[in-house]
Amino acid sequence: MTIAFLALALAALSAEPTKNDSVRVMSYNIRYATASDGKNVWxxxxxxxxxxxxEFNPDLLGTQETLARQRDDLTARLDGYEVLAAGRDDGREKGEMMALFYRKDRFEKLAGGHFWLSETPDVVGSKGWDTSLPRMATWVKLRDKTNPAASPIAFFNTHFDHRGPKARLESARLLRKKIGELGEGCRVVVTGDFNSGEGSGPYKALFEAAEPARTVLDTFRVIHPTKAENEGTITGFRAGATSGPRIDWIGSSTDWEVKEAAIVHAARDGSxxxxxxxxxxxxxxxxxxPTN
Structure with missing residues (x-):
């Protein structure tokens, strides 16, 4: 009886997530390297x-406005990550990338790819609605090696258009649709620069829409339920800049428990x-x- 009980106990423990099952997620618009930014050049x-x-040490990192050489610069400086990225202009190296970095010692890639935010999402470099530029999303499906029996993680990263209001709204709707399709049976994580404030049409389409049925949560608002004045995520390279809208979001499906969420106010020498x-x-x- 003692041996049988021990075997059952060990089996139960092996079915539970490990103590280190937290997933640290970061989203960062890194500003494209060819911009004329004076002292703030890349x-x-x-x-x-x-x-x-x-400093944050993410397990999953989504970057926006990432040119090929910026991808390579980060890869050289961030040890232990695999990267998935494609240029929005040609699906290879040309144009800004929605790069995904994930820890290669923790995650196994099961699938991945890209789609464009347009009426023809499978057409490389396509533009849709009133967008000013090609816009896209990159996604990867991962198995967590620390808990291989758990549902895979579907990680999406995107950057909505900065000029076209219809494009931003339709992009949010398309992203929701793709989450339902590509993220079926997965725990979902979404990162991005959405160029939209809280309460906007794109925000509601992503976080409040009834269809598709899969709920996506605004992780920041889960932890900080009361809206404050210092939540802006646009800096203009100015230290202490916190006004303006919160346009950079991390979303998660409801099969995650949100433990922490923050805006990183890093600064040095005023920048x-x-x-x-x-x-x-x-x-x-x-x-x-538990089910009855």
Whole structure:
């Protein structure tokens, strides 16, 4: 009886998530390297930006406005990550990327790809609605090696258009649709620069829409339920900039428990590492509710 009881106990323990099952998520618009930013050009801030990322130590990192050489610069400075990225212009190296970084010692890639935010999402470089530029999303499906029996993670990263209001709304609707399709049976994580404030049409389409049925939560608002005045994520490279809208979001499906969420106000010598603050979240697999 004692041996049988011990075997049952060990089996129960092996079915539970490990104690280190938290997933640290970061989203960061890193500002494209070819911008005329004076003292804030990429080569002057890339080390500081990489240090800011390493300080949080994400398991999953989504970056926006990432050119190929910025992807390579970060890969060289961030040890232990695999990266999935494609240029929005040609699906390869040309144009800004929605790069996904994930820890290769923790996650196994099961699938991944890209789609464009347009009426023809499978057409590389396509533009839709009133968008000013090609816009896209990159996604990856991952198995967590620390808890291989758990549902996979579907991780999406995107950047909505900065000019087209219809494009932003339709992009949010398309993203929801793709979450339902590509994220079926998965725990979902979404990162991005949405160029939209809280309560906007795109925000409601992503976080409040009844269809598709899969609920996506605004992780920051879960932890900070009362809206405050210092939640802006656009910096203009100015230290202490906190006004303006919160346009950078991390979303999660309801099979995650949101443990932490924050806006990273990194600064040095009066400047920030990018013209956006990074945003972060710490997620844990939610305990399944008992059934009667």
């Amino acid at each position: 080569d002057n801030r890339k080390d500081f930006l990489a240090e800011t990322i390493k 920030t590492p990018s013209d956006h603050h990074a945003v972060t979240a710490v997620l844990r697999p939610a305990n399944p509710k």
